[in-house]
Amino acid sequence: MKVTFPHLGSMHIFCKAIAETAGIPYIVPPETSRKTLTLGVLHSNECICLPFKMILGNFIEALQMGADTIVMVGSGPPCRLGLYDLVQKVILEDMGLHYRWLTIPPRLTWQAIWKNHEETKELRKELSARNIFLFPYGLWMGWKKMMACEALEQLAMKVRPIEIKRGETQKRLKKALSWVDEAKTPRVLEEAIQKGKALLQEMEQDRSRIPFKVAIIGELYTVMDPHINRGVEQKLGELGVEVTRTSWFSTHIMRSLRKNKADQTSERTRFFEASKAYLGYDVGAECNVSVGEAILRSKEGYDGVVHLMPFACMPETTASGILTKVGKDWDIPILTLILDEQEIEGRIQTLLEAFVEMLEWKRRAA
């Protein structure tokens, strides 16, 4: 058996950690590249969204390298993305690729547990006693690494706008993440985290700069994966913006586990509540949360909001319409970026530069 998983943001780091620690053979798909996208586009329906195509490309590359078991997070309707796993299964089967599919349910319901039970029953036959014994420890290592990756990324978001040498933060973050990825024991991991944090903190910084505060909101795959959003987070940071986002793997896992009510779930609940002034019901996926977050960010004194969505994404298209009104009502600049397979890095750069300049004008006028 060889497990594989998509490349979303730093997800591959902690998925790999679980498999590695539990001694389960795995294949990390090659880093998402133009080839990945080309494969994804070739084999999927033309009008489906960019995240679908990217993830499908990851799977094809991994299966071609010899993986035979796919682990994928499912979500739920009404977003088409909620049916991702089902559609991707059909496409991969049509391509004649052989594999098994394991969906991590978005919400732990009895139905989901039963479905997973069926899937895992098969897998269990192939796993050794040692694998099963080590699995909880693997989960723990994976969780630790996920939290470490997120902490490093959040630190990078803070220091990027005040870096003196442009691009230095990104280089150091990459290095720090690779240390976390390579750590095999809890002790080495702890050292890697500390070393990584120090690497970012010790970078040459200009503390006299006052960065703008901008929240990135929108469809979660697009927000979380730099390959899908063409590095919007990095681009904004390098233009002197301190970026915040609430979409992280831990947030979504916590949400599905319905745990940590006092902390993360409540943030989403607050966003959801705030959206009620504009939306009478749950549109689905991140729509209500996007609208609500923009409102609350304005109240919190943020300078702006960047709204990301894949082309033809239903819930976020709804959100973008409402966000123009929210921007006016709450006096907060909102930039919606629609992403698709075209190479529009230049255009995105133009829009982001103009957006940051607009914030500068606003600050000067105040």
Next chain:
Amino acid sequence: MANYLGIDVGSITTKLVVMNESDQILAKCYIRNSGRPIEAIQQGIEEVLTQLGKTVPIDGVATTGSARHLAAYLVGGDLIKNEITAHAIAVIDFLPEAKTIIEIGGQDSKVIVLRNSVVVDFAMNTVCAAGTGSFLDQQAARLGISIEAFGDLAIKANHPVRIAGRCTVFAETDMIHKQQIGHSVEDIVAGLCDSLVKNYLNNVCRGKEILSPIVFQGGVAANRGIQKALERELEVSFIIPEHFDVMGAIGAAKLVKKAKLSKTQFRGFDLPRKSCSTRGFECGECENQCEVIELLVDHQVVACWGDLCERYHHSHID
């Protein structure tokens, strides 16, 4: 007196402006790229030199437009600025009370919302080039009329036909249908103008507050058919600046003037006589297979870009 050069290299046309310290336009040109921006820039420099009569000292060069980086590497630009800011700067000096800028260019269309001479909101088409000049260009070519005559033909129409405005590819299907059932060319052309304006207002301006005074600029602003269609849809009149076609270049020149540089990197007016070319290669270091581009001026590599990891990237300006 100090002089500044502003260059705006868009997807379809290249615009150059030489402006002096007191914002007088000494020379300007507007030429088609025909897919060869380097040649267009060289040609543009040649043309402004002819208009100037002799070389004048240049104290700063700024570039804008979608090929602003290429232009800066080629001519030795001192400042690279996005076209949204450049257009806004040009209008704020021209008409400080302006509240809306409508800019329709070849591949881009933008709306910029100004209040108290400050940009407060903007939008630009992203994934799709519907509602831009290139659509008119294509259809003009298909109908065998020059783009310059297009607008005048449109205002002669008696009954502009209805053409679906959602997508230009859909619009073309609709338009061919209208042509095959016998509508006159004038009515079809006017219908196209209506469809482009509706597309622009629905896609780019959606949710934006379009208040007067409105400034209409960009290459398409010269098209009388579009002017009429826009006026009809907005139900207000707008102002077309004298230099409507080179506003981006003017904005760039103004920005470099404001930057107060001590020394310019300008390669000089003899650039058109130098051999300028690019060569590309595919990097094989990773799966991205970046297409790396090198710019050569007089057989010397002056800049290199196109690599995602910036392994080869270099130029005089970064």
